[in-house]
Amino acid sequence: MMRNVLPILTVVATLFALWYGAAVALNAPWARDQAARAGQELGFGAMVAETWSQEKPKLPAPHQVAAEIWKTTGAMVLAGRGFSKRSLFYHSWITFSATALGFLLGTALGVALAIGIVYNRTMDMSVMPWVIASQTIPILAIAPMIIVVLNAVGISGLLPKAMISMYLSFFPVVVGMVKGLRSPSAMQLDQMRTWNATPSQTFWRLRLPSSMPYLFTSLKVGMAASLVGAIVGELPTGAVAGLGARLLAGSYYGQTIQIWSALITAATLAAALVGLIGLVQRITLKRMGMV
Amino acid sequence: MTKNTVISATDLSLTFQTNDGPVHALKDVSLNVEKGDFVSFIGPSGCGKTTFLRVMADLEQQTAGAITVNGVSPEEARRSRAYGYVFQAAGLYPWRTIGGNVRLPLEIMGYDKSDQDARVKRVLELVDLAGFEKKFPWQLSGGMQQRASIARALAFDADILLMDEPFGALDEIVRDHLNEQLLHLWNRTDKTICFVTHSIPEAVYLSTKIVVMSPRPGRITDVIESPLPRDRPLDIRDTAEFLEVAHRVREGLRAGHGDAV
Ligand SMILES: Nc1ncnc2c1ncn2[C@@H]1O[C@H](COP(=O)(O)OP(=O)(O)O)[C@@H](O)[C@H]1O
Ligand SMILES: [Mg+2]
Numbered sequence: 001m002m003r004n005v006l007p008i009l010t011v012v013a014t015l016f017a018l019w020y021g022a023a024v025a026l027n028a029p030w031a032r033d034q035a036a037r038a039g040q041e042l043g044f045g046a047m048v049a050e051t052w053s054q055e056k057p058k059l060p061a062p063h064q065v066a067a068e069i070w071k072t073t074g075a076m077v078l079a080g081r082g083f084s085k086r087s088l089f090y091h092s093w094i095t096f097s098a099t100a101l102g103f104l105l106g107t108a109l110g111v112a113l114a115i116g117i118v119y120n121r122t123m124d125m126s127v128m129p130w131v132i133a134s135q136t137i138p139i140l141a142i143a144p145m146i147i148v149v150l151n152a153v154g155i156s157g158l159l160p161k162a163m164i165s166m167y168l169s170f171f172p173v174v175v176g177m178v179k180g181l182r183s184p185s186a187m188q189l190d191q192m193r194t195w196n197a198t199p200s201q202t203f204w205r206l207r208l209p210s211s212m213p214y215l216f217t218s219l220k221v222g223m224a225a226s227l228v229g230a231i232v233g234e235l236p237t238g239a240v241a242g243l244g245a246r247l248l249a250g251s252y253y254g255q256t257i258q259i260w261s262a263l264i265t266a267a268t269l270a271a272a273l274v275g276l277i278g279l280v281q282r283i284t285l286k287r288m289g290m291v
Numbered sequence: 292m293t294k295n296t297v298i299s300a301t302d303l304s305l306t307f308q309t310n311d312g313p314v315h316a317l318k319d320v321s322l323n324v325e326k327g328d329f330v331s332f333i334g335p336s337g338c339g340k341t342t343f344l345r346v347m348a349d350l351e352q353q354t355a356g357a358i359t360v361n362g363v364s365p366e367e368a369r370r371s372r373a374y375g376y377v378f379q380a381a382g383l384y385p386w387r388t389i390g391g392n393v394r395l396p397l398e399i400m401g402y403d404k405s406d407q408d409a410r411v412k413r414v415l416e417l418v419d420l421a422g423f424e425k426k427f428p429w430q431l432s433g434g435m436q437q438r439a440s441i442a443r444a445l446a447f448d449a450d451i452l453l454m455d456e457p458f459g460a461l462d463e464i465v466r467d468h469l470n471e472q473l474l475h476l477w478n479r480t481d482k483t484i485c486f487v488t489h490s491i492p493e494a495v496y497l498s499t500k501i502v503v504m505s506p507r508p509g510r511i512t513d514v515i516e517s518p519l520p521r522d523r524p525l526d527i528r529d530t531a532e533f534l535e536v537a538h539r540v541r542e543g544l545r546a547g548h549g550d551a552v
Binding site for chain 1: 374399
C-alpha cells in the first residue's frame with residue numbers, strides 16, 4: 001500500500017509546489033504595481049502572501065480555489081441551500097444531465113453505425129470517411145450552429161447541448177465497436193456457419209459478447225468527450241447554468257478563481273463518470289470470464 | 292456409390308488464387324465414405340486435409356469436380372445440420388459455462404428447453420464431463436476443453452462428425468485417453484467420422500479406412516481398408532496386424548513424398 005501511495009503523494013506535492021510557485025511568478029507584477037501605486041515597498045514574504053490572496057489573480061493559488069469550491073458546495077449544503085442556483089452542485093447537475101443524455105444518444109448512434117458498417121457492405125465502404133470527416137471540423141465551429149438551428153425550430157435547453165455531446169461521443173464508440181464486432185476469429189465465425197446460424201444469432205451470441213472489452217474502452221473515451229461537448233455547448237448560448245456557464249461568466253468578469261473552481265469541478269465530474277464506467281467494465285468482464 | 296454412401300467426392304479439385312499464383316490444394320480427389328465409417332486423413336502439412344474437410348462442410352467451395360454429403364450438396368447438408376465440426380482449437384466461449392457452450396448449437400437450432408437440458412447432460416456424460424456443466428472453460432484443462440467441444444458437436448442430431456486434428460495440441464497421454472473414448476463413442480453411436488491427423492498410430496488405431504494424402508498438388512495417394520476389428524483395446528497397437536497397417540501407411544506417405552520431389 002505504502003509503496004503505491006508514496007509515489008502518488010510525491011507527484012501531487014510536486015504539482016502543488018509548482019502551482020504555488022507559478023502563482024507567485026504570475027501574480028507578482030500586479031502585486032508590485034499595487035504596492036508602487038500605494039507608495040509602499042513590499043518585502044519578499046509580504047509579496048508572496050499578496051500573490052496568494054489576490055481577488056482576481058492571473059493564477060489563483062490552490063487554497064483559493066479550494067476555498068471557492070467549498071464556499072459553493074459544502075458550505076451551501078451546511079446552510080441548507082445545497083442545490084441553490086449559486087452552488088456548484090446545481091451547475092454540475094445541469095452539465096451532467098446534458099452529458100448523460102448526449103452520452104446515451106452518442107452511444108446508441110455509435111453502436112447503430114458500427115452494426116451497419118459491419119453488416120452492410122455499402123455502409124462499410126461509405127460511412128467511415130464521413131464519420132472521420134465529422135471529427136475534423138472543430139467543435140467550436142459546429143456548436144453555435146447546432147444551437148442556433150435547433151433554437152430556430154423551437155428546441156432549446158438540454159437537447160441542443162446533448163446533441164453536441166453526442167456529436168463528440170459517437171466517434172470513439174463507432175471506431176471501437178467496429179473493431180469489437182469484427183473481433184471474433186475466422187474459426188468462431190466458421191463454427192457458427194456449420195450450425196447454420198442466422199446473422200442475428202451470430203450477432204447476439206458471438207459478435208456482441210466478443211465486442212464488450214472494446215465497447216467499454218470506447219465508452220470511457222466517449223464519456224469524457226461528452227462532458228467536453230456539454231461544456232462547449234453551454235458557451236455560445238450565454239447559458240446561465242452549467243459548468244460551462246460558470247466558466248464563461250468567470251471570464252467575463254475576470255473571476256479567475258471561479259473559472260478554476262469550475263474547471264476542477266468538471267475534471268472531478270469526468271473522473272467520477274469515467275471511473276464509474278471502469279467499475280461496470282470490471283464487474284461485467286469478470287462475470288463474462290474475459291479478464 | 293451405394294445407398295449407404297455418406298460422402299462421395301468425384302474428381303474434386305480446389306485451386307486457391309493467391310498473390311504467388313494458384314495453389315492446388317486439392318486435385319482430382321475421388322473418395323467414397325460409407326455410413327458408419329471412421330475415416331482418417333493423413334499426410335504432410337499442406338496436402339489439403341483441412342481443405343477437403345472444409346469442402347465437405349461447405350466452408351470452402353470446390354473449383355472443379357463434384358461432391359455430395361448425404362446425397363445432397365454440402366450446402367444443403369450444412370443447412371439441414373447434417374454434420375458436427377470439431378476444430379483444432381476447442382473455441383469455447385469464455386463467457387459461457389461448459390453447459391452453456393454445449394447448449395449453444397441447440398439454442399441456435401431451436402431445440403426446446405427441456406430437450407436442451409437432457410441433451411447437454413447426456414453428451415457431457417458421454418465425454419466424461421458430468422459434473423462440469425457449471426464450470427467455466429478457464430477452469431478446465433486443455434484436454435477437458437477439447438472434450439467439451441466434442442460434446443458440443445455431438446449434442447445435436449448430426450450423423451456425421453468432421454474433426455480437424457482435434458487432439459493435435461494435446462500431449463500423448465491425454466491423446467491416448469481421448470482416442471479410446473472417441474472410439475468408444477463411435478462404437479455406441481452410429482456416426483460417420485472423418486478425422487484429420489498427423490499421427491500414424493492415431494490413424495491406424497481409430498480408423499476403418501485410412502486415406503493417405505500428398506501435397507503439391509493435394510491428392511489421395513492410397514486408401515487403406517483396415518482389417519482391425521471394431522472393438523479395439525489400446526493394446527491392439529502392439530499386435531502384428533496393427534504394425535502391418537501402420538507400415539503400409541508409412542510406405543504410402545513415403546511414396547507420396549517420393550514422387551513429389
Ligand atoms: N484460404 C486459403 N487461401 C490460400 N491458400 C490456402 C487457403 N487455405 C489453404 N491454402 C493452401 O492450400 C494448401 C492445403 O492446405 P490445407 O488444406 O490447410 O492443408 P493441411 O490441412 O493438409 O495441412 C496449402 O498449400 C495451403 O497453404
Ligand atoms: Mg490442416
